[in-house]
Amino acid sequence: MATGHPNLHSFPNSDELAVQLRSYVLRCQNSALSRHGTFRLAVSGGSLPTVLAKALLATSNGSPEDTPQFSKWHIFFADERAVPLNDEDSNYRLLNDELVSKIPTELGTPIIHAIDEKHIGDDDPQELADLYQEDLMREFAAKDSVKLPAFDLILLGCGPDGHTCSLFPGHALLREKDAWVAAETNSPKPPPKRITLTLPVVTHAISIAFVATGGGKKEILKQIFDLEEGSSLPSALVNQGAGDKVSWFTDHPAVDGVSFPRRGSL
Numbered sequence: 001m002a003t004g005h006p007n008l009h010s011f012p013n014s015d016e017l018a019v020q021l022r023s024y025v026l027r028c029q030n031s032a033l034s035r036h037g038t039f040r041l042a043v044s045g046g047s048l049p050t051v052l053a054k055a056l057l058a059t060s061n062g063s064p065e066d067t068p069q070f071s072k073w074h075i076f077f078a079d080e081r082a083v084p085l086n087d088e089d090s091n092y093r094l095l096n097d098e099l100v101s102k103i104p105t106e107l108g109t110p111i112i113h114a115i116d117e118k119h120i121g122d123d124d125p126q127e128l129a130d131l132y133q134e135d136l137m138r139e140f141a142a143k144d145s146v147k148l149p150a151f152d153l154i155l156l157g158c159g160p161d162g163h164t165c166s167l168f169p170g171h172a173l174l175r176e177k178d179a180w181v182a183a184e185t186n187s188p189k190p191p192p193k194r195i196t197l198t199l200p201v202v203t204h205a206i207s208i209a210f211v212a213t214g215g216g217k218k219e220i221l222k223q224i225f226d227l228e229e230g231s232s233l234p235s236a237l238v239n240q241g242a243g244d245k246v247s248w249f250t251d252h253p254a255v256d257g258v259s260f261p262r263r264g265s266l
């Protein structure tokens, strides 16, 4: 059962957002490393990797707290498209182009958990989802020994229709209770075949952050934070399921006119 309300952080521009996103991610990293020696996170595609790269590739102030220890990171994908890893629609490729390929050698190399390319051509992406779930099980223990994997951090985007991961409004996948990773065969946003973490996995994470910027997100954010109007939207379901574990990093244009239950301090 979720406690509290999501936290909102709103900044004048993406540069200032990136500074605070960096501190937040590194606080999650440092806390995870002190708990279990690795930092296990899931990242989204879309607009997220660009701002994440701006945050993490910035110059450190030299303190251990402000230093990404990438060699201890395991990066999974909150969702992925069933396309080759070098396809321009691939979230793996996007993250690699924006961030991973630009990490200075001295900061180490993260382990990236990509989908199995052998199954991208399958008519049904179910096998792709099952194999990705097995990868999670290797990292987080078998599904019959833990009910859900506990990511240290999940970084999410929010589409203009309120989707997050590849969980789209009104879709039956939103009711999935058992699987950790699910297949989507008919996404309303191309490409149609995808895999996605399920809602129980997302809300079970220790920390969850949305990054949403630009005036194009304003109308959907109004709905998401209006407890009646948008309460069944996927991003709103994350808010409801995870409460104060959720932080929203936005810029001012994205939240113009949005009333949030709680404005957080960093």
Ligand SMILES: O=C1O[C@H](COP(=O)(O)O)[C@@H](O)[C@H](O)[C@H]1O
Pocket (backbone or CB within 6 Å): 043, 044, 045, 046, 047, 048, 078, 079, 080, 091, 156, 157, 158, 159, 160, 163, 164, 165, 166, 189
């Ligand atoms: O299709 C997708 O879209 C969402 C939202 O993207 P954004 O560009 O509006 O930030 C993204 O979070 C997801 O990973 C991606 O597959």
